[in-house]
Amino acid sequence: MKAIAYKSPREFLSLVENFLMQDEVVNNLPLGILKRLVDQGTGDTEPLMVAIKDGETLRMCLLKTTSHLVVSAPKDQYLADAADKAVDYILTHLAGKVKIDSVIGQLDTADAFADSWQRRTDGRVSVEMQQRIYRLDKVNPPPPCPGQMRQAEEKDFELAAQWIYDFSTEAVESITHGQARELARRHLREKSLFIWQDKQPVTMAASVRPSANGIVINLVYTPPEHRKRGYATACVAALTQHLLDKGYKFCSLYTDLANPTSNSIYMKIGYYPVTDSIVYRLHKN
Numbered sequence: 001m002k003a004i005a006y007k008s009p010r011e012f013l014s015l016v017e018n019f020l021m022q023d024e025v026v027n028n029l030p031l032g033i034l035k036r037l038v039d040q041g042t043g044d045t046e047p048l049m050v051a052i053k054d055g056e057t058l059r060m061c062l063l064k065t066t067s068h069l070v071v072s073a074p075k076d077q078y079l080a081d082a083a084d085k086a087v088d089y090i091l092t093h094l095a096g097k098v099k100i101d102s103v104i105g106q107l108d109t110a111d112a113f114a115d116s117w118q119r120r121t122d123g124r125v126s127v128e129m130q131q132r133i134y135r136l137d138k139v140n141p142p143p144p145c146p147g148q149m150r151q152a153e154e155k156d157f158e159l160a161a162q163w164i165y166d167f168s169t170e171a172v173e174s175i176t177h178g179q180a181r182e183l184a185r186r187h188l189r190e191k192s193l194f195i196w197q198d199k200q201p202v203t204m205a206a207s208v209r210p211s212a213n214g215i216v217i218n219l220v221y222t223p224p225e226h227r228k229r230g231y232a233t234a235c236v237a238a239l240t241q242h243l244l245d246k247g248y249k250f251c252s253l254y255t256d257l258a259n260p261t262s263n264s265i266y267m268k269i270g271y272y273p274v275t276d277s278i279v280y281r282l283h284k285n
Contacts, residue, residue: 001054001081003089009037012049016061020072021212025135025252025274026106028216030063030070032209037065048098050089052082060086060109064100067173068279071105071113083112087120100282102128107276114280121284128279129173130257134271135214137250139241142269145234147198149242151191156201160184160193163204167221171256173279193219194242196235203231205239213249220253220262232262237269 006012013034020027037047045065052060052073059082060073073082090100103113114125152160165180175183187193187206196203203226206219217239222232240251253271255263267273 001052001059001078001085003085003093004051004053005089005093006049006051009034009047009049012051012061012063013038015051016058016072019058019061019074022074024211024214025133025250027072028133028209028211028214028252029104030061030072031211032216033063033065033070035209035211048094048100050086052085052089054078054082062086064098068102068104069100071103071109073105073109073112075106075108079108079112080116083109083116084120086113087116091120102279102281104277104279107278110278110280114282117282123282123284125280125282128281129171131254131277131279132257132263133252133254133274133277134266135250135252135274136240136266136269136271138270139237139244140268140270142233142237143230145196145198145230147196147202147231147234149194149196149235149238152188152193152195152204154188156193156195157181157184157188159201160187160195160204163221163223164219166223167219170221187219194235194239196231196238198231202226202229203235205232205235207239207243210248214252215243215248217243217251217253233265233269236266240269 020031048064050062051058059078063070073079103110118125161181161184164183165177168175193206195201203222204219205217207215208218209216217236220232220236243251
């Protein structure tokens with residue numbers, strides 16, 4: 001096997017797209033990131049894009065922009081060898097150049113990478129978040145809830161930025177206030193942020209990472225004082241239906257397995273589990 005690094009997101013996407021599209025829901029994260037890089041450019045970010053190939057056969061792909069290293073691979077007998085080659089490449093070619101301290105992927109793939117990392121660095125890994133990826137094809141309408149969904153507007157900027165910051169803090173992967181403001185600005189510009197309004201804004205949700213047939217719902221956040229009133233369920237159901245009406249064949253989302261409430265409410269409106277994902281924190285000795 002050999003590791004090949006790429007500089008062009010378009011070239012890398014053309015190489016890995018057929019493989020990733022074999023399971024569009026499971027691979028929504030790398031597909032969505034690459035599509036954004038192709039459509040909008042890399043800006044000041046120099047993404048890490050590496051293919052692990054066995055001859056002409058793709059065995060694993062690695063992708064990193066500003067956060068976790070995303071690892072994707074088929075579940076087959078070559079998985080451990082592909083993970084070893086990936087870790088070898090990182091330790092040999094990227095040490096001191098690219099900071100890689102966490103990895104996210106489907107459970108089997110991330111496990112193989114983490115195992116190889118521990119063996120080859122004599123380090124350790126810790127679980128940062130256990131996740132489940134869900135898919136929905138048809139919405140089951142939730143019970144009636146006061147209020148209605150609307151698209152976020154410029155007047156919502158400060159609130160959206162604060163809620164995005166609060167969401168990230170609760171989701172473990174916290175960001176700075178500046179990053180939250182940048183993300184809020186982007187969502188307002190792309191018209192992808194939505195608010196449930198019940199006399200006042202009470203919940204938000206966003207659509208992210210559109211792919212060929214689906215799109216992901218993210219940033220579902222309700223401030224503590226408005227929780228347990230059905231707002232999040234109503235907002236996610238309304239946004240999901242809105243996206244299906246726009247022509248997407250399915251919607252998907254990630255949940256934190258440590259939060260049984262969110263897993264329950266999503267299943268009630270029609271989301272069903274597809275696979276588990278995990279985020280590992282990587283530690284060197």
